[in-house]
Amino acid sequence: MRGFLASSIGVTCAAALVLPLAPPAVAAPGAEAAAGRGTAAGPVVRRADAEAYVPGSTQSLPLAPLTRDRAAGAPAEQGLSRRDVDHFSLVGVVWDDPATELHGRVQVRTRAVGTGTWSGWQDVETHNSEHAADPDTPEGASPSVRGGTAPLWVGESDGVEVRVTAQPAEPRPEESESEPNGDDSAVTAAAITPLPDGLHLELVDPGDPAPVQGDPGSGTGGLNPGTSGAAGTGGIAVSADALAASAANAELTSLGAAEIPELGRIETERELLALRGSELTQEQRAKPYIGPRPRIVTRRGWGANESWRERRFAYTKKVKAAFVHHTATGSYWCKQSPSLIRGIYRYHVKSMRWRDIGYNFVIDRCGRIYEGRAGGVAKPVMGAHTLGFNSNSMGIAVLGNYGTRKPTVRAVKAIARLTAWKLGLYGANPRGKTYLRSGGGNLYRKGKNVRLNVISGHRDGYSTSCPGWQLYRKLGSARSSAARYQGR
Numbered sequence: 001m002r003g004f005l006a007s008s009i010g011v012t013c014a015a016a017l018v019l020p021l022a023p024p025a026v027a028a029p030g031a032e033a034a035a036g037r038g039t040a041a042g043p044v045v046r047r048a049d050a051e052a053y054v055p056g057s058t059q060s061l062p063l064a065p066l067t068r069d070r071a072a073g074a075p076a077e078q079g080l081s082r083r084d085v086d087h088f089s090l091v092g093v094v095w096d097d098p099a100t101e102l103h104g105r106v107q108v109r110t111r112a113v114g115t116g117t118w119s120g121w122q123d124v125e126t127h128n129s130e131h132a133a134d135p136d137t138p139e140g141a142s143p144s145v146r147g148g149t150a151p152l153w154v155g156e157s158d159g160v161e162v163r164v165t166a167q168p169a170e171p172r173p174e175e176s177e178s179e180p181n182g183d184d185s186a187v188t189a190a191a192i193t194p195l196p197d198g199l200h201l202e203l204v205d206p207g208d209p210a211p212v213q214g215d216p217g218s219g220t221g222g223l224n225p226g227t228s229g230a231a232g233t234g235g236i237a238v239s240a241d242a243l244a245a246s247a248a249n250a251e252l253t254s255l256g257a258a259e260i261p262e263l264g265r266i267e268t269e270r271e272l273l274a275l276r277g278s279e280l281t282q283e284q285r286a287k288p289y290i291g292p293r294p295r296i297v298t299r300r301g302w303g304a305n306e307s308w309r310e311r312r313f314a315y316t317k318k319v320k321a322a323f324v325h326h327t328a329t330g331s332y333w334c335k336q337s338p339s340l341i342r343g344i345y346r347y348h349v350k351s352m353r354w355r356d357i358g359y360n361f362v363i364d365r366c367g368r369i370y371e372g373r374a375g376g377v378a379k380p381v382m383g384a385h386t387l388g389f390n391s392n393s394m395g396i397a398v399l400g401n402y403g404t405r406k407p408t409v410r411a412v413k414a415i416a417r418l419t420a421w422k423l424g425l426y427g428a429n430p431r432g433k434t435y436l437r438s439g440g441g442n443l444y445r446k447g448k449n450v451r452l453n454v455i456s457g458h459r460d461g462y463s464t465s466c467p468g469w470q471l472y473r474k475l476g477s478a479r480s481s482a483a484r485y486q487g488r
Helices: 009-016 240-247 265-279 282-286 334-351 409-425 475-485
Strands: 003-006 044-046 058-062 077-095 104-112 122-124 152-166 200-204 313-316 321-326 361-363 369-371 393-398 433-437 449-453 455-457
Touching (some): 058 077, 058 334, 077 104, 077 122, 077 334, 122 152, 152 334, 200 334, 265 409, 321 409, 334 361, 334 369, 361 409, 393 409, 409 455, 455 475
Parallel strands (some): 044 058, 321 393, 321 455, 361 393
Antiparallel strands (some): 003 313, 077 152, 104 122, 104 152, 361 369
8 A cells, every 4th residue: 555644734824824713503503402502522421430421522331241151151131221311412332352253133212302212123234344444554453453333323312222243153144134033042052153242232312513622602713723813803712633633624625614505617627637647648638537526525514523533644546436425324414414524533533543534525315414533535545344345445335225226316416516526536437447456355456456346336346235226327328417517
């Protein structure tokens, strides 16, 4: 893998600019956010040690055996009985060794805040290891990284019950879109694969959008990182990490912007020449194939707390391909999308212990495009989305589960518009093929050159059901539309 790291500390020279005092409208939390909440990021909270509810925190609860007879070895079922907990909106289960798979079923029940109504049992997607950093990279080889399920969005809740049941290590469910409905009682103890060690239930409260330092109501502030603002500047103090994330997009929008506005074709072509003109051939200069830049909600726009992630940005060489994913996070309202993304971000960083959210971009069912991993939306940021193929690619995740549910027309259109622009920056044809070198996975050995669609589904690089059959079957339409947006 060829990549490089860039420090995010040197951007503090941008302190001469000013952030707007009012929080951006796009970052407003959904209806699930209670008025008057605090905004502390908070550490991972062990329930036994928690004395008060901290918005924007994680409750990490160790699971206990639910089966009485443990003579045969490790318990075949672990979980937690129904109980009261602090507010949360997203759940997942993690364990110690990321190389260990959970062969079994994870189900949760939750109690909604306000109504006090308990949900039925909901399945949590257990096969999530293929959404990860490449092996042998600093992020993938970190000893702190943990294994985990996909996160599940349940809405604001204050009660939970969970059960994790071991099952035989049968062929992975990726080979079929149907859900198992056999009789679990028919499984013999000898066929059961032990559950992973160190199982914990993670209850994530996304919290409110991350604050900036200083008092917006005072009418004063500055951009000196970590300090109070200077009177009369009309701005507010922010951290160096927030400055770095925003400054990574300085060529596209103003510092502290909640969104990167869309551009027309002519403006986009001019931007291409400004960003990558020295790398273009004479033919590309004369006829650039690139789609108009779409509107993109920045990390500040969806309320990322930049203190959670690692400070340094990681880059690859170029973007030759896009891998499309679904998050398998369940149902949501579009107004909840910023909260849901903050929840996934916190789960990836605080529970899975990755350097940042894994995806480069996120798209919701209303077709809104969100910046994912920090480092600049026009740059080749190294993600953690497609195990073995994170180099020279980008990962686009559509919020939701699309195994049986069809994606919206707006979401598919957003995939096409985003890929037409981003792939166009690097001269890639959305209808074409490209070669990527595998970093190792369950379909291709490490080092193998693999021929892939420039717009591929996750399942093209790894044996998985992602991005769900209903979304996967729409990728042909997305390729054609993206090529048309590029003028091909």
